[in-house]
Amino acid sequence: MLPELRKSVQSEGLAAAVEEHLEQTREHGPRLEEVFRALGAEPSSNLDPPVEKLVEHHDELAGSFADDRLEDVFHASAAATTEHHELSAYDALLTLAQAVELPSDVRGLLERNRAEEAEALRRLQQERDRLVGELGA
Ligand SMILES: [Fe+2]
Numbered sequence: 001m002l003p004e005l006r007k008s009v010q011s012e013g014l015a016a017a018v019e020e021h022l023e024q025t026r027e028h029g030p031r032l033e034e035v036f037r038a039l040g041a042e043p044s045s046n047l048d049p050p051v052e053k054l055v056e057h058h059d060e061l062a063g064s065f066a067d068d069r070l071e072d073v074f075h076a077s078a079a080a081t082t083e084h085h086e087l088s089a090y091d092a093l094l095t096l097a098q099a100v101e102l103p104s105d106v107r108g109l110l111e112r113n114r115a116e117e118a119e120a121l122r123r124l125q126q127e128r129d130r131l132v133g134e135l136g137a
Pocket of ligand 1: 082
């Protein structure tokens, strides 16, 4: 979703937040591959089904707003929803990792990804709220 969003958003602040998280996510895959290697498992490149649905839903509605500012609020909200889901997924993974006593260096890889998801969620929500505030101005 992020590469498409980066092209669609008009707001500089929102574009910067999307771009920053896009950069971070380039590190997420290799970290997850390292976790899989540590577990002796084979990683899959399949998109998480809920994220796939969120992207589908976003794509259905994208472009249907008459005002660019409303469209950006919609983009920010959709991106935040996805990040919220990802954050929940990392929380579940970390709980499981602790329960099965994965080594701390392996858990650390998940924690780094989780921290970046949390930061992305915070920034996207901040941008969404800022854009909503500007609507009334
Ligand atoms: Fe993310």
